[in-house]
Amino acid sequence: xxxxxxxxxxxxxxxxxxxxxxxxxxxxxxxxxxxxxxxxxxxxxxxxxxxxxxxxxxxxxxxxxxxxxxxxxxxxxxxxxxxxxxxxxxxxxxxxxxxxxxxxxxxxxxxxxxxxxxxxxxxxxxxxxxxxxxxxxxxxxxxxxxxxxxxxxxxxxxxxxxxxxxxxxxxxxxxxxxxxxxxxxxxxxxxxxxxxxxxxxxxxxxxxxxxxxxxxxxxxxxxxxxxxxxxxxxxxxxxxxxxxxxxxxxxxxxxxxxxxxxxxxxxxxxxxxxxxxxxxxxxxxxxxxxxxxxxxxx
Amino acid sequence: xxxxxxxxxxxxxxxxxxxxxxxxxxxxxxxxxxxxxxxxxxxxxxxxxxxxxxxxxxxxxxxxxxxxxxxxxxxxxxxxxxxxxxxxxxxxxxxxxxxxxxxxxxxxxxxxxxxxxxxxxxxxxxxxxxxxxxxxxxxxxxxxxxxxxxxxxxxxxxxxxxxxxxxxxxxxxxxxxxxxxxxxxxxxxxxxxxxxxxxxxxxxxxxxxxxxxxxxxxxxxxxxxxxxxxxxxxxxxxxxxxxxxxxxxxxxxxxxxxxxxxxxxxxxxxxxxxxxxxxxxxxxxxxxxxxxxxxxxxxxxxxxxxxxxxxxxxxxxxxxxxxxxxxxxxxxxxxxxxxxxxxxxxxxxxxxxxxxxxxxxxxxxxxxxxxxxxxxxxxxxxxxxxxxxxxxxxxxxxxxxxxxxxxxxxxxxxxxxxxxxxxxxxxxxxxxxxxxxxxxxxxxxxxxxxxxxxxxxx
Numbered sequence: 091x092x093x094x095x096x097x098x099x100x101x102x103x104x105x106x107x108x109x110x111x112x113x114x115x116x117x118x119x120x121x122x123x124x125x126x127x128x129x130x131x132x133x134x135x136x137x138x139x140x141x142x143x144x145x146x147x148x149x150x151x152x153x154x155x156x157x158x159x160x161x162x163x164x165x166x167x168x169x170x171x172x173x174x175x176x177x178x179x180x181x182x183x184x185x186x187x188x189x190x191x192x193x194x195x196x197x198x199x200x201x202x203x204x205x206x207x208x209x210x211x212x213x214x215x216x217x218x219x220x221x222x223x224x225x226x227x228x229x230x231x232x233x234x235x236x237x238x239x240x241x242x243x244x245x246x247x248x249x250x251x252x253x254x255x256x257x258x259x260x261x262x263x264x265x266x267x268x269x270x271x272x273x274x275x276x277x278x279x280x281x282x283x284x285x286x287x288x289x290x291x292x293x294x295x296x297x298x299x300x301x302x303x304x305x306x307x308x309x310x311x312x313x314x315x316x317x318x319x320x321x322x323x324x325x326x327x328x329x330x331x332x333x334x335x336x337x338x339x340x341x342x343x344x345x346x347x348x349x350x351x352x353x354x355x356x357x358x359x360x361x362x363x364x365x366x367x368x369x370x371x372x373x374x375x376x377x378x379x380x381x382x383x384x385x386x387x388x
Numbered sequence: 389x390x391x392x393x394x395x396x397x398x399x400x401x402x403x404x405x406x407x408x409x410x411x412x413x414x415x416x417x418x419x420x421x422x423x424x425x426x427x428x429x430x431x432x433x434x435x436x437x438x439x440x441x442x443x444x445x446x447x448x449x450x451x452x453x454x455x456x457x458x459x460x461x462x463x464x465x466x467x468x469x470x471x472x473x474x475x476x477x478x479x480x481x482x483x484x485x486x487x488x489x490x491x492x493x494x495x496x497x498x499x500x501x502x503x504x505x506x507x508x509x510x511x512x513x514x515x516x517x518x519x520x521x522x523x524x525x526x527x528x529x530x531x532x533x534x535x536x537x538x539x540x541x542x543x544x545x546x547x548x549x550x551x552x553x554x555x556x557x558x559x560x561x562x563x564x565x566x567x568x569x570x571x572x573x574x575x576x577x578x579x580x581x582x583x584x585x586x587x588x589x590x591x592x593x594x595x596x597x598x599x600x601x602x603x604x605x606x607x608x609x610x611x612x613x614x615x616x617x618x619x620x621x622x623x624x625x626x627x628x629x630x631x632x633x634x635x636x637x638x639x640x641x642x643x644x645x646x647x648x649x650x651x652x653x654x655x656x657x658x659x660x661x662x663x664x665x666x667x668x669x670x671x672x673x674x675x676x677x678x679x680x681x682x683x684x685x686x687x688x689x690x691x692x693x694x695x696x697x698x699x700x701x702x703x704x705x706x707x708x709x710x711x712x713x714x715x716x717x718x719x720x721x722x723x724x725x726x727x728x729x730x731x732x733x734x735x736x737x738x739x740x741x742x743x744x745x746x747x748x749x750x751x752x753x754x755x756x757x758x759x760x761x762x763x764x765x766x767x768x769x770x771x772x773x774x775x776x777x778x779x780x781x782x783x784x785x786x787x788x789x790x791x792x793x794x795x796x797x798x799x800x801x802x803x804x805x806x807x808x809x810x811x812x813x814x815x816x817x818x819x820x821x822x823x824x825x826x827x828x829x830x831x832x833x834x835x836x837x838x839x840x841x842x843x844x845x846x
Contacts, residue, residue, distance in 0.1 A: 183576060246433070252687065254700050256570065265576035267670055330667025333692040 093151045100144035101203065107137035108196035115189035122262055130188045131179050137195065138172035145169060163224050164351075168198035170232035174276075178236065182272040184264050184282055223290035227281045231347060233280030234319075238344035240273035241337035248334055267343035270333055274326065281319055288316050311350045318343040390734040391535055392455040393494040395446025395637040396466045396486055397437070400508050403485035405699045409679035410474045411443035414648045416527065421473060430458075430465040433536035435795050437501070440563070440591070440678040440698050441508050445470065446498055448536040459490045481642045495539055495730055499723045502543035503550040507564055507701055510558035510709050510716060514590050516547045535737070539730070553722060556715040564595035564644065566704050567674040568602065569697065573641045574672050578603045584626075584640035586633065586654065587647035588615045595644045596623040611647070637662045643673045645681035653681040659693055668692050670676040674701075675687045739796045742809045745818040746792065751785045769787050 109197075111133035120127045145165055178184070243263055250260040262374045289314065322339035325331035331339065398408060413421055418436060425445060433448040449455075449462030467479045467486070476482060489497045500506045504515045523540045528530040533538065568578070572579050575581050583603040585592040588610035596619065599606055608623035610616035613629045622629035626637050630653075637643065637659070647653055649808040654673065663671065673695040675682040680697055687695035758781055762774065769777070792812065799808040812818065 251574070251694055254696070256573075256700075257703055261573070266570070266574045268576040270670070330664070330669070332668035333670065335668075337690065 093147055096149040097144055098152050098338060100140050100147060101199075103146055104137055104140040105196065107133055107140055108192050108199065109159075111137060111188060111192035112196055114184070115192055116239050119186070119189050119259060119262060122258065126188060127185050130192075131176055131185055134172050134188055134192055134195070135176040137192070138169050138176060141165070141169040141172065141195075141199065162202065163228055164198050164202035166356060167228045167231045167235075168202075170229050171195060171198075171235045174229075174236055178272070178276070182240075182275065183268050184236075184240055184243070184272045186238065186263055187239040187243060187272075190242060191236065194235055219290050219294045223287055223294055226290065227287035229289055230280045230283030233276045233283065234340075234344050234347060237273050237276035237280060237340050240269045240276060241340040241344075244269040244337045246333065248337070250329075266333075266364040270336065273337060274323075277319060277323060277340055277343075281323060284316055284319065288312060308350050308353045311346050311353065315343055315346040315350065318346055390492055390495070390731050391539070391737065392447060392449050392451070392459045392462075392491055393536065393539060394447045394459055394462050394466065395444055395489040395494040395497050396440055396447075396463060396470070398485045398487065399442035399444075399506065400699060400702060401506075402487055403625070405678055405680060405697050407485050408441070408443060410513070411438070411470065413438045413614070413679045414650070415521070418522075418525045420529040421469075421527050422526055424469050425466065426531045428465040428469065433533055434466075434531045435522055435536065437522040438521060439515060440659060442501070442506075442677060444501070446494070446536065446540070448539075454625075455491075461801070463488060475825055490730060492727065495734075496723060496727050498539060498543045499546040499726060500720075502540075502547040503723060504547070504556065505550070505716065505721055505723065508698065509566070509705050510712050510720075511558070512563070513551075513557055514594065516544070516551075517590060519543065519547075535734075542726065542730055546723055549722050549726070550719040554715045554718040555605060556712060556719050558715075559672070563676050563698060563701060563705065564591060564674075565598040566701050567595070567644060567676065567696070568598045569674055570640075570701065570704060571674070572602075574670065574694065575641060578642070580604050581641040582607060582639055583642045583644065584609060584636050585619075586610070586630075586643060586645040586679065586681060588612070588619045588650065589646055591646035592644065593619060595646070595674075595676075607636055607640060609633055634658060634662060637671070638665055641669070641671065643671065643682075645673060645675045646677045647663040647681050648677070649681055650679050652683045654683065654686070656683045656685045656689060659683075659686045659690055663690055663693060670694075672696075676701075736797065738806065739799070739809055742790075742812055742818060743793050743796055746812060746813060746816055747785065747789055749816060749818065750789055754781045754785060761778065835837070 111130060114124050114130050114133060115126055118130070119123045124130075145162065149162070171191060172195050175187065179187065189297045244266065245264050247260065247269060250256065250263075251266060264272075293307070295309065318339060322331065322336055322343060327337070328334050400408070400410060413436065418438075421436045422434060425431055425436065425447065430450055431447050432450040435446045437446065445466045447462050447466055449458040451458045451463070464479075470476075470482060470486070471479050474482075497506070502516055502519045504511050504513070509514050519540070523532065523544075526688065527537065539715075557634065571581075571583075572578060577600070579602065581603055582605045583595075583599055585595055587606045588608055592608065592610075596606055596608070606623060607628060607634065608616040608618075608620045608625050609628045609630055610619075611630045613627060616627035616629070619625070633653070637654075643654070645654060659671070668691065669796045671693045673682045673686065673693070675695060675697045677700065682695050682697075684695055684697070686693050755778075758777060762769065762777070796808060796812065
């Protein structure tokens with residue numbers, strides 16, 4: 091009971107820290123006020139620490155693997171994203187990306203708690219591949235979220251530059267080329283993880299043989315995500331797809347990955363594990379963002 | 389009443405670069421423009437100033453009738469000359485872009501322009517060089533001869549004082565330095581970037597100076613390779629002839645264009661080809677030339693290519709200028725002090741003909757009376773005595789006119805100076821003001837140029 095209280099306290103503290111960071115970054119972007127160079131990343135870093143504490147304690151309380159189910163993976167993904175941001179922001183000079191990272195981490199954390207959907211996977215579909223599959227997807231998503239943040243900032247910056255509005259917000263955002271490079275590097279770093287996620291997802295899907303429409307859709311969108319991001323990286327290297335086009339591609343890839351997540355979150359709860367047992371549809375890959383496990387309710 | 393100097397022109401404050409570039413003239417067409425101006429009977433002296441941010445005609449009307457009428461005629465003549473210069477259909481077409489100053493305002497304007505108080509980048513040093521070039525061209529063309537020439541030379545003195553007595557020109561702010569700042573905000577850091585300067589003039593030099601050691605490499609591409617090589621040697625850059633522009637664009641990230649070309653040196657098709665080969669790497673053009681060197685369509689139609697011209701940098705420059713506002717106040721004080729001196733001198737030009745006339749009349753009367761007496765009652769006097777009498781007349785004239793001359797000169801600088809001049813003319817039946825004003829500049833200039841010079845110098 092006490093651990094549960096601590097877990098709850100850490101959860102709300104994490105929420106408060108992410109809220110504070112979001113407010114700080116958005117205030118800076120819209121009004122140019124506040125110091126996001128130091129305080130912003132520190133707040134996100136503190137949020138990530140509290141978040142990690144919450145995950146550890148909650149895992150102990152629930153005795154659940156953090157990469158199983160949908161709630162915990164979402165939570166772990168947002169924490170990983172914050173850690174990746176704190177580690178990368180100085181190197182890539184993208185402190186302002188916190189304006190996306192903090193609200194996304196907050197949304198993800200709240201969704202992991204309050205949005206229905208994934209339940210603990212049934213014993214039938216548990217497999218040794220599952221944690222590996224989920225973990226790689228989690229870290230991949232964390233990096234893609236950063237790539238998305240950089241791409242979104244790039245598009246804002248590029249639009250301002252093309253419209254020749256180089257005061258105000260333009261000055262508060264990182265340099266255009268820095269954003270382009272950061273976006274590319276996050277994408278390059280996240281792509282192998284996504285690929286492993288896809289491969290392990292395919293193997294795992296064979297193992298469980300699922301066929302519910304939601305599962306199929308999720309798998310299809312998982313493959314589309316991979317193809318889009320692979321396409322963006324290939325076209326950048328081969329055909330000089332940089333800047334705006336690459337940013338749109340990155341955002342499209344990220345949007346597809348969100349669709350996978352949405353399908354998972356918004357699907358109706360499966361009636362029972364028996365349903366899963368009844369499903370005899372053709373095998374499909376069950377790639378999902380940190381949620382490739384089947385959604386059968388025990 | 390001061391000299392009726394007239395300034396008509398347009399600047400970054402009144403017209404966008406698309407309009408300014410229609411008026412801009414390089415040194416090659418300057419004699420033709422000046423000839424067009426001086427051919428007008430309404431204009432006595434003229435100078436044509438053409439820079440990135442302004443095109444102005446500074447003129448001195450030929451006086452016929454009142455000053456106001458002369459100014460109006462000269463103004464119309466200048467506007468018509470400008471209309472012909474750009475091939476416009478009517479003077480009305482230019483109206484919305486042009487500003488006009490006359491009299492003291494015009495002189496103040498000339499002083500402020502030379503002192504870089506009316507520049508986009510306050511205190512930038514290039515403007516003085518450009519005014520000097522325009523001055524020399526006008527002198528060489530015979531368009532500047534007397535009082536307007538003095539006015540412009542006085543502007544050089546004002547600029548020098550502002551430069552040495554204030555901090556207006558301190559620091560490294562210039563169009564080029566602001567452009568470099570903007571480039572940094574696109575690329576983050578220029579240490580791994582190559583900057584290409586297209587053109588090797590004064591602005592390119594300023595850009596090379598601003599870039600200093602910030603960029604990985606600086607390359608200079610110019611029509612005259614010798615000039616490019618000379619500038620490159622000075623700044624440790626690499627020179628290339630203009631026909632290698634395409635290959636230079638391939639390896640550059642920031643391009644600063646400042647040639648005197650009348651058409652686009654960097655076209656949309658050229659950049660389209662280059663961007664394909666660059667695989668979309670960002671290319672940032674800073675076009676500080678007027679007329680523009682870089683096709684603006686590049687900015688609108690080509691991905692990852694950005695074109696900024698002088699007008700686009702204006703806001704950025706204004707931000708940089710905030711710290712210089714205190715210096716502006718000090719510089720304006722210098723301008724006003726110099727203007728007061730100028731006005732005093734110029735008013736003296738009106739007084740001098742009256743003094744000369746009064747002196748001539750007094751001496752004429754005395755000499756005439758003396759000669760009459762020498763021809764009759766004092767016929768017996770020898771050469772020595774006659775010389776002594778002539779000397780006495782001279783001394784008497786000087787002593788008699790000392791007080792009125794001094795008072796008139798003192799009054800010249802005051803607002804009621806003209807009243808006193810008219811009173812003297814009336815009391816002593818001197819030539820009518822209209823007759824005197826017909827060409828006051830020339831009369832006064834010949835009569836007492838030395839005195840006036842001395843007064844101004846003091």
